[in-house]
Amino acid sequence: MLHIGDPAIWFVARSTVNPKFHFDTVAGRYVLLSFFGSTRHPAASRLLSDVETARTALDGERIVFLGVSCDPADEARVGAALISAGIIYFADFEARIAREYGVVNALGQMQPTTFVLDEGLRVLAVLPLVEDGSGHLAQALQTLEALPPPAESTRTAPVLMLDRVFEPELCRTLIDVYNAQGGVDSGFMRDIEGKTTGIYDYSFKRRSDCEILDQELIRTLHRRISARVVPEIRKAFNFEVTRIERHIVACYDGQSGGHFRPHRDNTSLGTAHRRFAVSINLNSEEFEGGNLRFPEFGLRTYRPTTGGAVVFGCSLLHEATPVTQGKRYVFLPFLYDEAAARIRDQNRASITGEAIDLNRPS
Numbered sequence: 001m002l003h004i005g006d007p008a009i010w011f012v013a014r015s016t017v018n019p020k021f022h023f024d025t026v027a028g029r030y031v032l033l034s035f036f037g038s039t040r041h042p043a044a045s046r047l048l049s050d051v052e053t054a055r056t057a058l059d060g061e062r063i064v065f066l067g068v069s070c071d072p073a074d075e076a077r078v079g080a081a082l083i084s085a086g087i088i089y090f091a092d093f094e095a096r097i098a099r100e101y102g103v104v105n106a107l108g109q110m111q112p113t114t115f116v117l118d119e120g121l122r123v124l125a126v127l128p129l130v131e132d133g134s135g136h137l138a139q140a141l142q143t144l145e146a147l148p149p150p151a152e153s154t155r156t157a158p159v160l161m162l163d164r165v166f167e168p169e170l171c172r173t174l175i176d177v178y179n180a181q182g183g184v185d186s187g188f189m190r191d192i193e194g195k196t197t198g199i200y201d202y203s204f205k206r207r208s209d210c211e212i213l214d215q216e217l218i219r220t221l222h223r224r225i226s227a228r229v230v231p232e233i234r235k236a237f238n239f240e241v242t243r244i245e246r247h248i249v250a251c252y253d254g255q256s257g258g259h260f261r262p263h264r265d266n267t268s269l270g271t272a273h274r275r276f277a278v279s280i281n282l283n284s285e286e287f288e289g290g291n292l293r294f295p296e297f298g299l300r301t302y303r304p305t306t307g308g309a310v311v312f313g314c315s316l317l318h319e320a321t322p323v324t325q326g327k328r329y330v331f332l333p334f335l336y337d338e339a340a341a342r343i344r345d346q347n348r349a350s351i352t353g354e355a356i357d358l359n360r361p362s
Helices: 042-052 072-078 096-100 136-145 168-181 215-228 230-237 338-346
Strands: 030-037 063-069 087-091 113-117 123-128 160-162 188-192 195-199 208-211 243-245 248-253 259-263 276-281 287-289 309-313 318-320 323-331 334-336 355-357
Touching (some): 030 042, 042 063, 042 136, 072 087, 113 136, 160 230, 243 338
Parallel strands (some): 063 087
Antiparallel strands (some): 113 123, 160 309, 188 195, 259 318, 276 309
16 A cells, blocks of 8 residues: 555546546645545445535645545446536546555455545545544545645746747747748647547647748757757756657637646657657747646746746646737747657657657758
């Protein structure tokens, strides 16, 4: 079983929110992850009754309750419509996840347990569900009473903030390219039946992208990245970047509330090779909102100056907060190395588009 200080184990499971809910995306809030076993057990029934009456506390902003059932007889509850933003139920009818968390022993016997997790999904407390279940939820919530809201976290995300990657003239050139060509709706990637597939959902992502086609301009961008970003990644992360993927100018428009909800950039077959994301703002003074946030490290936001970059590992959970006024223009490449290129080659059947070797003469 996990202990205090251990990182929670990520999983994907059917839930009341999503048929393939990625547990790791709940980071940024306190989490009550409760393996209650079966609602046929009095203790579990009492716990879930208390949960239903605690919706104000379980608001989905500061605290979220994740209930995991291992009993197929609970299908009606697990298959129900969304109950609350802060209450989600999961189906684990083969007890796969429960075993990973150590709440089911080798004999198949289960010890219903609630894990209290911090905003970085690390264990704060381990609470067995015993007797009739009375007071269990109160005990879990009491664990969090003395803790500040996740928004007040003083943790700093492991990101690089770099100024003067692009000069103002180059920023304006890229914006002009976007305005001349126009943008198209930008989706996000999910694996469906072994293929990395583009998904479009405005509630999750609202952005338009323009692909840069001018080869001389692309070579100029490569020179800037090679000279001003790659050495900083080498110094900060001891990582040797050799390749770059995609050349796009993206636009988050305040009129449509442009945004991208919390996600990671390397969770599909077609994106598993990505190592670092680079977000270079092209007009930071001309829009409101539109900052980067890394929920696992609190709710602090990051906003580079015009021509500046935020560089971060693709495995970090991050979001682009809504643009509330104006338009945010941003250049968004991914960087990786030769080892990752081999992963890309192995998954090539699931990938569209080509990457560029930064070592190739410009």
